[in-house]
Amino acid sequence: MATKCVIRDVSKHVGETVTIGSWINNKRSSGKIQFLQLRDGTGYIQGVVVKSEVTDKVWEDAKSLTQESSLYVTGVVREEPRSPSGYEMTVTDVEIIHLTENYPITPKEHGVDFLMDHRHLWLRSSKQRAILVIRAEIIRAVQEFFDQNGFTLVDPPILTPTSAEGTTNLFHTKYFEEDAYLTQSGQLYMEAAAMALGKVYSFGPTFRAEKSKTRRHLIEFWMIEPEMAFTDHEESLRVQEQFITHVVQSVVKNCRAELEAVGRDVSKLENIQAPFPRITYDEAIEFLHGQGFDIPWGEDFGAPHETAIAENYDKPVFITHYPVGIKAFYMKPDPNRPDVVLCADMIAPEGYGEIIGGSQRIDDPQLLEERFKEHELSTDAYQWYLDLRKYGTVPHSGFGLGLERTVAWICGLDHVRETIPFPRTLYRLYP
Numbered sequence: 001m002a003t004k005c006v007i008r009d010v011s012k013h014v015g016e017t018v019t020i021g022s023w024i025n026n027k028r029s030s031g032k033i034q035f036l037q038l039r040d041g042t043g044y045i046q047g048v049v050v051k052s053e054v055t056d057k058v059w060e061d062a063k064s065l066t067q068e069s070s071l072y073v074t075g076v077v078r079e080e081p082r083s084p085s086g087y088e089m090t091v092t093d094v095e096i097i098h099l100t101e102n103y104p105i106t107p108k109e110h111g112v113d114f115l116m117d118h119r120h121l122w123l124r125s126s127k128q129r130a131i132l133v134i135r136a137e138i139i140r141a142v143q144e145f146f147d148q149n150g151f152t153l154v155d156p157p158i159l160t161p162t163s164a165e166g167t168t169n170l171f172h173t174k175y176f177e178e179d180a181y182l183t184q185s186g187q188l189y190m191e192a193a194a195m196a197l198g199k200v201y202s203f204g205p206t207f208r209a210e211k212s213k214t215r216r217h218l219i220e221f222w223m224i225e226p227e228m229a230f231t232d233h234e235e236s237l238r239v240q241e242q243f244i245t246h247v248v249q250s251v252v253k254n255c256r257a258e259l260e261a262v263g264r265d266v267s268k269l270e271n272i273q274a275p276f277p278r279i280t281y282d283e284a285i286e287f288l289h290g291q292g293f294d295i296p297w298g299e300d301f302g303a304p305h306e307t308a309i310a311e312n313y314d315k316p317v318f319i320t321h322y323p324v325g326i327k328a329f330y331m332k333p334d335p336n337r338p339d340v341v342l343c344a345d346m347i348a349p350e351g352y353g354e355i356i357g358g359s360q361r362i363d364d365p366q367l368l369e370e371r372f373k374e375h376e377l378s379t380d381a382y383q384w385y386l387d388l389r390k391y392g393t394v395p396h397s398g399f400g401l402g403l404e405r406t407v408a409w410i411c412g413l414d415h416v417r418e419t420i421p422f423p424r425t426l427y428r429l430y431p
Ligand code: 4AD
Pocket: 164, 165, 184, 185, 186, 187, 208, 210, 216, 217, 218, 219, 221, 223, 225, 226, 354, 355, 356, 357, 358, 359, 398, 399, 400, 401, 402, 403, 404, 405, 416
């Protein structure tokens, strides 16, 4: 074996002999030359095996390689302007690790159910790999934004005794003798953390037993939840648009090749720059009526409504000031108009739907108690949350970004199932 190297780094080894641990992605042959399409997770490179330049054993070993066989390949790195990566390898040696037989995912078309059953292997495809690289870049940029803007990372619990976002989609489990639920949102705990640390954010898995089978819903998804003390609704919207601009532009800058691999129109992403447009719920209802939708004031928007609204913009749009009745118990009413709350949903362009839900929180202890009664929530179970208003209450706001919907939008995918390595959807817990 020569110096070990990964495909991402071959540009540093032009003219040198290196060894790459890799898999066979594909193979072509033209009699006296074999072309090995190699992948190692960091990239792709073509290995060229010339019959007259290698031993008979190397030639025959190369010939026996099948799709997804694993090997150490040794050769000389060359610049090759005609190759997509700009490099090629002239193979001098092949050390087979494992010869694969009957790899199920062949280059032909496969149905979604088949691919989902083989998700553990499907991840090896160039598109799925690119999506996971972009997902990782989004997470990196999210953390960079908050770390650079004075937020502290705080981890809320996963097992909780109560609900945060309504009781209809709680994921029930037992906590020894007690009933418990997988967290729907870390928000309530982040409010406690904000009173201790000022500006905080969480990043973790959340669970909703959604009985809806849509292209936007997962049972297990990851959320980023910032919470800010001494911050009103208006300031929170400004943070949100700066935050999304930072995330999208980081992907545009750092994931060119991956965006190309998923076939994304990058110009649409380059255009995502703060400030973002805003409309109120009232204006949205009026607009929808003009479009022939028959939705009464006071009803929540569904995907078709969100898409119709988003089509007017080439950036995400905030829909603000929803009616009290369709939003969570903790949202602060607008002091000028108590029938609506100081909240906003951020709707992504191109029909990707709501990516952020956020609001200013109720800081008045009495009003919060009233809301608990209206929503028939036990004040005993939430005593700790009421304490936050009892001891030094302050105006505060926060929001939650759904990671998978954000990945779907940035990658231009029509379903969230490809945005997470092992999706948990209605009726799918395998693999
Ligand atoms: O709008 P939601 O329900 O808001 C909250 O949970 C708040 N507690 C957040 C906060 O203020 N801290 O959810 C926030 C986001 C949605 O906008 C959406 O992007 C995503 O989480 N989301 C889902 N993503 C995938 N599958 C699901 N079932 C989702 N439910 C919500």
